[in-house]
Amino acid sequence: MNPTPPPTASDTAERARLDVDVLVIGGGPAGTTAATTLARRGWKVLLLEKDVHPRFHIGESLLPMNLPILERLGVLEQVRAMGTLKLGADFPVHDADDTTHVFRFDRALDPKFGYAFQVRRSEFDAMLFDNARANGVDARMRVKVESLVHDADGRPTGAVARDAEGDRLDVTMRYLVDASGRDTFLGSRLKLKRKSTKHQSAAIFSHFRGVQRRDGDDAGNITVDRFEYGWYWLIPLGDDVMSVGAVCFPEYLKQRQGLDNETFLMRTLMRTPSVARRMAGAERVAPVHATGNYSYDCTRMTGPGWVMAGDAYAFIDPVFSSGVYLGMNSAEHAADVVDGSLRDPACEHALQRAMERRLRRGLRHFSWFIHRFTTPVMQRLFAAPRNDWQLEQAVISMLAGDVFDNPAVLRRLRLFRLVYAVNAIAIAPAALRGWFARRRQVRAQFRGDTLHEGNP
Structure with missing residues (x-):
């Protein structure tokens, strides 16, 4: 069991206690999606966000597969009003000839939503946070979770948080959702986080x-x-x-x-x-x-009494604008795991395994394209797209976010890999140069003085 930090002077003056069913760390799209979904199912949910909304955030491009989630959350019309239509x-x-190839979403294999939206994340994230509150979530800003308390079996049963004034909040919970984004609250503390190789x-x-x-x-x-x-x-x-x-x-x-x-x-x-x-x-x-x-994942997505969602588990290069969708999609599945586990604890392990398998599969499909996007072979294929065997439509489906449950898409994406290999043989010298360039970049390291990370 982790020891509770000793009290400070401010603790003795102001120390609040809360007993909830679920604690969600992080108030971005993943955290608010999980919290709203769980509150609607009758659970007492506390969401703690260390920053304040509205705030600047990258990742303004949504995917068509975001729209069913937004519809279920009851905010699709608000997004429609605030967003820029993206076809x-x-x-x-x-x-x-300065050619530009346009991959229209309405040509996907299953074009239920043939469009998406571009949004200002400051407005979008704040709207989702307000929606969580409107659905019964106790959602608080400027409150940072500092540590967890575990029982003898290693399950998180409590948390110590502190607000911007330094006042301490002790939380007792039955389940933890880590939606802390690139802070990777659990991944860092449990030493699960690993950089992409x-x-x-x-x-x-x-x-x-x-x-x-x-x-x-x-x-x-x-x-x-x-x-x-x-x-x-x-x-x-x-x-x-x-x-x-x-x-x-x-x-x-x-x-x-x-x-x-x-x-x-x-x-x-x-x-x-x-x-x-x-x-x-x-x-x-x-x-x-x-x-x-940019790219990392964690060796595990779940554990006894906890689950990760969104960037808290993994972040991949945003070339296909998948970040917000992957976060909200994983958050819905995290909510299913939490809901099912609280109702029937015997199901927890099976629910967690199913979630991990599904989300890892989708991430693999996105990552395969991302890792090869700048190669000569992929440039050749994107420069002259063809729809033989509906492969172009399958790529559009991938760009729309349909990489999890559609067998027709998944079969064609596997076939696309074969086409990629054939093209690599056709331009073998250029393909080899591209491969060596990729390996060189993977071995390279960023330094703080090189990147000037943050604002100027």
Whole structure:
């Protein structure tokens, strides 16, 4: 059993106690989804968020598979009102004609939702937090969980938290949901977190006004563009604002030679003519942010009396905008595990195993594409997409987030891997150079003085 920290002077003055069914750590999309779902099922839920809403956050592009979750939470119409309509994803081809291939979501194998939305995360996350409160969740901001109390069997039974004024809160709970995001509350404390051995990258990004948008129906699409050392995103938001960023390999970041984040970001964006043209005359309207060591996971997602959701378990490169969807999807399944385990403790292990298998399978499909996205072979396939055996539609389904339960999609994604291998043989010298480049980036390490992580 973990010892409870000794009381401080402020503890003796103000010390509150709460007894709840479920404690959720983290008030982002994963935490609020899990908390709302559990509160609707009759459980007493406490959600603790260490920061305050609204707040800036990256990850503004939702996927079509987000929409059923938003509908179940009762907030789809609010998202529709605040969001920018996104009909697909654009992938420019750097050829003589400046071709851009548009992967429209309505061409997915199961196009129930043929669209999605781009959202300002400050508004979106705050709306989900308010919705949790409206559904009976005791949701508190500026309260940080400091430690856990475990029983003799290692199950978390309590937590010690502290608010912004330093007042202590002692919580007793029956189940714990870790939705702490990249803080990885449990993963770090239980030493479960591990960096990806297949992918290393870092992101530098900001918001701009006056960036050129695509024409017509494609004006709200996300653009994903490659350059030699990584890739860019351009995500249209409201009020003529666009989220623009670059995800870079460690090798490239070592070239910054003391440049501040803003200068380095702008020089990076100017490397690619198609991006530079769209940025001509753009005005930055937010600080430049940087974050590194992007990809990781934990060796376990569940344990006795606890479950992880979203980035608390794993984070993968955001090239396909999967982060918010994976967080909310895993949170719904975490809620199922908690609900089922509290009603019938004998089912806990089976429920946890089923959740882990399902979510790991989906992450593998996303990760396989992500790890190869900048390779010569994938560039060749995306430059001339074909729908033989409905493979292009399967890729669109993957881009829409349909990677978990659709057998038709999963079969074709496995076939796509075979097509990838055949193309790798066809351009073997270039494919080998790409493979060696990937291995070199994986071995590279970020340093704080290289990345200038945070704000300028």
